[in-house]
Amino acid sequence: AQKVTQAQTEISVVEKEDVTLDCVYETRDTTYYLFWYKQPPSGELVFLIRRNSFDEQNEISGRYSWNFQKSTSSFNFTITASQVVDSAVYFCALSEGFTGGGNKLTFGTGTQLKVEL
Amino acid sequence: GAVVSQHPSWVICKSGTSVKIECRSLDFQATTMFWYRQFPKQSLMLMATSNEGSKATYEQGVEKDKFLINHASLTLSTLTVTSAHPEDSSFYICSARYRNTEAFFGQGTRLTVV
Numbered sequence: 001a002q003k004v005t006q007a008q009t010e011i012s013v014v015e016k017e018d019v020t021l022d023c024v025y026e027t028r029d030t031t032y033y034l035f036w037y038k039q040p041p042s043g044e045l046v047f048l049i050r051r052n053s054f055d056e057q058n059e060i061s062g063r064y065s066w067n068f069q070k071s072t073s074s075f076n077f078t079i080t081a082s083q084v085v086d087s088a089v090y091f092c093a094l095s096e097g098f099t100g101g102g103n104k105l106t107f108g109t110g111t112q113l114k115v116e117l
Numbered sequence: 118g119a120v121v122s123q124h125p126s127w128v129i130c131k132s133g134t135s136v137k138i139e140c141r142s143l144d145f146q147a148t149t150m151f152w153y154r155q156f157p158k159q160s161l162m163l164m165a166t167s168n169e170g171s172k173a174t175y176e177q178g179v180e181k182d183k184f185l186i187n188h189a190s191l192t193l194s195t196l197t198v199t200s201a202h203p204e205d206s207s208f209y210i211c212s213a214r215y216r217n218t219e220a221f222f223g224q225g226t227r228l229t230v231v
Contacts, residue, residue: 033219043208044224045161091160102214104151107161 002027004094006108013082013115021077021111023092029053033101034068034075035093039110045091050101051075082115089113119145121213123223130201130230138196138226140211146191147213151220152184155208164209167194201230 003026013019025034032053038046049059051068059066063080079086089112093105120143130136140150149168153161165181167173167188175181183205185197194213198205206229214220 043210043227045210045222047222050219099214099217099219101219102149102217103220104163104166105153105161105212105220106163109160 002029002032002094002096002106004092004106004108006092006111008111009109010112010114013113015084015115015117016081017115018078018080019082019113019115021079021090021092021113023075023077023108025073025075025092025094027094027096029096031096031098033095035091035095035101035105036066036075036077037091037093039089039091041088046088048077048090052101079113082113084115084117087113087115119213119215119221121147121211121221121223123211123226125226126224127227128229130228132202132230133200135197135199136201136228138198138209138211138228140194140196140213140223142192142213142215142221145213145215147194148191148216149214149220150188150194151212152186152194152196153210153212155210155225157207161210164196198228201228203230206230 005024036048067076089110092108095101095103097103122141124139152164155161165173165175173186188194210225212220212222
């Protein structure tokens with residue numbers, strides 16, 4: 001069965017600090033997709049990244065970067081120079097199979113990030 | 118990108134009444150739609166998967182007679198919470214995909230049963 005673990009329930013940082021959100025996953029499939037979503041207080045899910053199991057290349061998008069390591073089944077997310085607007089709940093999610101990530105998602109329990117001035 | 122619209126964004130209903138939530142794909146045909154539920158300060162849990170023209174497949178522990186899902190067209194799926202009670206108060210969010218592509222989320226519906 002697929003499982004996603006986000007061990008950090010809540011993280012508080014001061015603005016401009018770097019912060020890493022951890023995500024560990026379990027799956028028996030060799031083909032799967034990993035996601036990160038941001039959920040602000042308004043509730044909608046903001047898509048951040050999708051990564052398939054065959055692409056271990058790390059990715060950087062502005063202040064965001066992701067480190068995917070199959071050897072440790074981890075897909076960690078780093079925010080560089082955090083800002084107050086980054087405050088939200090962040091979810092890591094897993095989708096098994098070949099459907100471009102369009103199968104059902106298993107979500108982690110989320111990490112509440114609070115960025116203070 | 119693909120757009121999925123969910124309506125209403127929030128709804129308050131009296132205990133014992135039914136409420137319908139709509140999930141529409143605006144610029145693509147949604148052959149599959151997923152319904153998730155999120156209780157306050159918790160994660161999102163899949164409730165059911167629906168394929169156009171077929172009966173929905175419910176996850177274990179989800180009452181199919183209470184949460185009626187209809188996916189009668191390629192652009193619309195509805196979730197009806199029947200005889201709602203305060204414990205059904207939650208955030209409900211749908212996602213939709215076309216065949217074997219990635220799924221896109223609606224903006225969610227916050228249901229409060231009083």
